[in-house]
Amino acid sequence: NAGVTQTPKFQVLKTGQSMTLQCAQDMNHEYMSWYRQDPGMGLRLIHYSVGAGITDQGEVPNGYNVSRSTTEDFPLRLLSAAPSQTSVYFCASSSGTGHYEQYFGPGTRLTVT
Amino acid sequence: AQSVTQLDSQVPVFEEAPVELRCNYSSSVSVYLFWYVQYPNQGLQLLLKYLSGSTLVKGINGFEAEFNKSQTSFHLRKPSVHISDTAEYFCAVSGGNQGGKLIFGQGTELSVKP
Numbered sequence: 001n002a003g004v005t006q007t008p009k010f011q012v013l014k015t016g017q018s019m020t021l022q023c024a025q026d027m028n029h030e031y032m033s034w035y036r037q038d039p040g041m042g043l044r045l046i047h048y049s050v051g052a053g054i055t056d057q058g059e060v061p062n063g064y065n066v067s068r069s070t071t072e073d074f075p076l077r078l079l080s081a082a083p084s085q086t087s088v089y090f091c092a093s094s095s096g097t098g099h100y101e102q103y104f105g106p107g108t109r110l111t112v113t
Numbered sequence: 114a115q116s117v118t119q120l121d122s123q124v125p126v127f128e129e130a131p132v133e134l135r136c137n138y139s140s141s142v143s144v145y146l147f148w149y150v151q152y153p154n155q156g157l158q159l160l161l162k163y164l165s166g167s168t169l170v171k172g173i174n175g176f177e178a179e180f181n182k183s184q185t186s187f188h189l190r191k192p193s194v195h196i197s198d199t200a201e202y203f204c205a206v207s208g209g210n211q212g213g214k215l216i217f218g219q220g221t222e223l224s225v226k227p
Contacts, residue, residue, distance in 0.1 A: 004156070033214075040122065042203060042217035043157075058214065090156055098208055099145045099164045102215060104156035 002026050004105035006091050012111045013081040021076040021108050023091030031094045032074040033102070036060065036087040043090065049074055050097070081112045115140040115206050119218035127226050128196055134189040134221045136204030144208040146187040147215070148178055151201045160202070163187060174198070199225045 007022045025032065033048035045058030049068040063085060065077040074093075078085060089108045094100040120135040138144065145164050149157040161172025168180040178189045187204060204218040 035217075040219055042117075042119075042219045043215075044217070045214055048214065092157075097214060099162070101147075101159045101162065102157075104149075104158070106156050107154075 004091055004093055004103050006089075006105035006108050008108060009106070010109050012113065013078070014113055015081060015083060017081050018077070018079050019081065021078075021089055021091075021110075023074045023076065023105060024072050025074075025091075025093040025103070026072065027093060027103065028071060029093035029095055029103070030071070031096055031100070031102075032068065033058070033092050034064070034066065034074070034076045035090045035092065036085075037090060037107075038087050046076065046089075078110075081110075083112045086110060086112045115144060115208075115216050117204050117206050117216055117218035119202075119204050119221050121221050122219065123222045123224065125224045125226060126194055129193050131192050132190065132194050132198075132223065134202050134204075134223065136187045136189065136218060138185050138187065138204070138206045140185070140206065140208075142208070144206045146178075146180060147205040147207070148172065148176070148187075148189050149203045149205060149217075150174075151203065151220075153200070157203065160189070194223070194225045196225050196227060198223060 004025045030051045034046040035043040047066040049055045091105040092102040094102045118137045126132045147162045148160040151157045163170045163180045171177045205215045207215045
């Protein structure tokens with residue numbers, strides 16, 4: 001049981017480039033989410049999904065796209081990277097919302113120059 | 114809307130001393146409260162959670178937290194810390210009118226010194 005996996009671990013992009021951060025979970029969780037972590041700001045929700053085919057915006061969605069074609073995968077796309085998107089990105093999954101524990105991946109450290 | 118405030122950004126403490134990490138939340142409805150820990154270069158891991166019932170909640174690694182509804186607080190405590198407790202700790206809230214999504218505080222960096 002691998003839990004939540006994320007690739008890549010590190011990435012450097014130039015301004016304007018696009019890329020996809022991958023996230024997968026093998027726990028058959030319905031709920032998946034993406035957060036970004038910046039110093040002094042905690043974790044902020046970017047996008048989330050309550051099941052395959054259903055996604056919604058979180059607190060800071062601008063500049064990011066998501067889709068959920070399977071229960072297992074929830075990729076995050078940066079369409080045109082900007083220096084303000086330099087951050088550590090975490091994917092998480094849970095059995096549901098509310099009182100359910102969220103399981104986090106190890107993170108992707110992204111630098112945009 | 115709900116929000117979470119962690120009152121200390123950094124807490125230095127000596128090994129075997131007690132520690133308290135403070136968390137206040139704001140919400141007009143019932144909420145669920147969580148503490149997560151992040152060790153260096155890792156993802157977050159659940160320490161403990163309050164759903165209902167007893168206001169004193171025990172978690173992993175000897176940590177506990179007390180829910181105080183009148184003061185809207187959920188402070189984390191440990192009677193004797195170890196070097197291995199050095200990490201960043203996040204308080205989070207969900208429930209109410211946020212669709213169950215987790216709202217995190219800014220984090221408290223606990224540094225345990227020998």
